[in-house]
Amino acid sequence: xxxxxxxxxxxxxxxxxxxxxxxxxxxxxxxxxxxxxxxxxxxxxxxxxxxxxxxxxxxxxxxxxxxxxxxxxxxxxxxxxxxxxxxxxxxxxxxxxxxxxxxxxxxxxxxxxxxxxxxxxxxxxxxxxxxxxxxxxx
Numbered sequence: 001x002x003x004x005x006x007x008x009x010x011x012x013x014x015x016x017x018x019x020x021x022x023x024x025x026x027x028x029x030x031x032x033x034x035x036x037x038x039x040x041x042x043x044x045x046x047x048x049x050x051x052x053x054x055x056x057x058x059x060x061x062x063x064x065x066x067x068x069x070x071x072x073x074x075x076x077x078x079x080x081x082x083x084x085x086x087x088x089x090x091x092x093x094x095x096x097x098x099x100x101x102x103x104x105x106x107x108x109x110x111x112x113x114x115x116x117x118x119x120x121x122x123x124x125x126x127x128x129x130x131x132x133x134x135x136x137x138x
Contacts (some may be wrong), residue, residue, distance in 0.1 A: 027125040030068050037061035059092045073119035076112050080104040098130045106136050
C-alpha cells in the first residue's frame with residue numbers, strides 16, 4: 001500500500017467552504033465542484049467587495065481540487081507538491097494561473113513520470129490553468 005505524499009498547500013479550513021464536494025474523485029466531478037466553488041466566491045465578492053475574502057476563497061477552492069487530483073494520481077513516495085507564485089502567497093484572482101512546484105527525488109522511474117504527466121493533464125481537465133515546474137532538490 002502506497003502512502004500519499006505530503007501536499008504542501010496552505011491548510012486553510014477548506015472543509016467548511018461552501019459549495020459541493022466532488023461526488024467522486026475524477027476530473028469531471030472535480031471540475032464541476034471547482035467551478036461551483038469559484039462561482040460562489042465571485043458572487044460573494046460582488047456582494048461584499050472584499051478582495052481578501054475573494055482571494056482566500058479562490059485559493060481554498062483550488063486547494064480542494066488539487067488535493068483530490070493529487071490523491072487520484074498519487075505519484076508515489078518522495079514526491080512533493082508545493083503552491084508557489086500568487087497562488088502560493090494566497091494572492092489568487094479569478095483569472096490567475098495556478099503555479100505549482102513538484103519536487104521529485106533524483107531518480108524518478110517511468111511509472112512516476114507517467115503519473116505526474118497524468119496529474120498535470122487532469123489539472124487542466126478539471127479547469128485548473130496550471131503552470132508547473134518539476135525539480136529535484138539538487
